[in-house]
Amino acid sequence: MADQIARRTFLKAAGIAAATTPWLNRASSAPAGESKARPDILFLMPDQMRGDCLSALNHPAVRTPRIDGLASGGVLFRRAYTTVSSCIPARFGLMTGLCPQTSGVVGFAAKPIKTPTLPDVLNEAGYQTFLVGRNMHQKGDCGYQKSILGSTYVNGDDYDQFLKAEAPETGGIRKVIKKLGIDCNHWPAKCWPLEERLHPTNWIVETSRKVLADADADKPIFLTTSFYAPHPPLFPPKKYWDACAARKLPKTAHGDWVDWPTITTKGRDGGHRVLLEGKLLADAQAGYFGLIDHLDRQIEPLIAEFKARSEKAGRPWIIAFTADHGEMLGDHGYFRKCEPYEGSANIPMIFAASPELGIKPGRHINQPVCLEDIKPTLLALAGLKCPGRVDGVDLTPTLRGRDQEIRPWLHFEHSPCYSKAQAYHALTDGRYKYIWRPTDGDEQLFDLENDPTEEKNLAAQDACADLLATWRGRMIERLTPRPEGFVQDGKLVAGRPYKALNAGTL
Secondary structure (H helix, E strand, O other): OOHHHHHHHHHHHOOOOOOOHHHHOOEEEEEEEHHHHOOOOEEEEEEEOOOOOOOOOOOOOOOHHHHHHHHHEEEEOEEEEEEOOOHHHHHHHHHOOOHHHHOOOOOOOOOOOOOOOOOHHHOOOOEEEEEEEEEOOOOOOOOOEEEEEEEOOOOHHHHHHHHHHHOHOOOOOHHHHHHOOOOOOOEEEOOOOOHHHHHHHHHHHHHHHHHHHHHOOOEEEEEEEEEEEEEEEEEOOOHHHHHHHHOOOOOOOOOOOOOOHHHOOOEEEEOOOOOOHHHHHHHHHHHHHHHHHHHHHHEEEHHHHHHHHHHHOOOOOEEEEEEOOOOOHHHHHHHHOOOOOOHHHOOOOHHHHHOOOOOOOOEEEEOOOOHHHHHHHHHHHOOOOOOOOOOOOHHHHOOOOOOOOOOOEEEEOEEEEOHHHOEEEEEOOOOEEEEOOOOOEEEEEEEEOOOOOOOOOOOHHHHHHHHHHHHHHHHHHHHEEEEEEEEOOOOEOOOOOOOOOOOOOO
């Protein structure tokens, strides 16, 4: 309660109405005509989806024609990154537009939000704001007027109640998962054992469609359809499992910098280091890719009904698609997230819109962008300004085909998560990626254009010493203000504890 009072006080000072009253009674100060002209916004957000898992990017195993359709009708940002590659901090940055260096949310720990969120601003502009599915993993509701929640690990949430009512013999989603012998964080995979209509992905889409149908047609809508897939548990319906298993599954990335003899099929370091090979790998991939194919198929009617609703009301529409972080899926001997490598840090990001909003469709952009850019971009497309500070960049000039230097390079990081050695700081300009490990000072440098799977560490090559020094200098500049003391006497210093910022559990 103290956290909510503090946030309401902050929002009032910022001139933003806080979400404090029942959602049906929340009134907006926006004039009716003005709010009617605002575009409807559908925000599609899978959890833990890799940026390369689109058939539009020639992935060998996934089939994503509906997501590809959004990209061909909009803009795909190929070098989109999560600035902290785990769910809590990633979603904090998404909602606030603040990078971890500003907010202090640099690891897997929640923190009260005291700045206007994306839904907060839209509420004040007359929007109806809804969240369906996976929550935003924060303290509080993030400003959504109504949340209908479903996960794979919570007893008694809206989805669990639905499943118990429709299939009481299951005892709820947690018992379904336990009976299958899988869990919400690891690589074992099985087929969904019940009717497909009972799958959490189906429920999230059907619930979102109902929200669309029941919402006030005279007011613009911001609907966040938030999936748990393809995050484990890896349990797609059988037809999607079978289809993916029959395709050519990709090889995992094998970096020349990995100490392979120390990694086994049993896993270590809290379950994030594991050697996935043979049937173990094939099952994990069929489960993971199958969940993506299933999600892609399910969103088709939701997208069609969303567009039709907007067109009937005479409003523009926007569809945004992204994920909070990716999944290593065996690359370099890792599973799960919290790593700076492409599998974990690179995410899909697509913006599509109706023609009157001026987006130039069908382009792939290789400049680095991040989750913090979503808030200022969606608000700009809706004709609204961001109150207070944001670190994210308004991408509308790029979306509309104009020249825009979005940023010279992007910084992303994570405090210790599953192990202390896992902490990292990384920089990328879309071509090169530099990684510094604050635990032991290890450095890596990759050429993403010529080595997209990051298998060759250029930091170990004498011929790249000048390039390495340039990137190290940029990291020194970026980390100099940090209170942990990562920079001393103009040099990077390893072994400094994450004590001054909200760094997680270690």
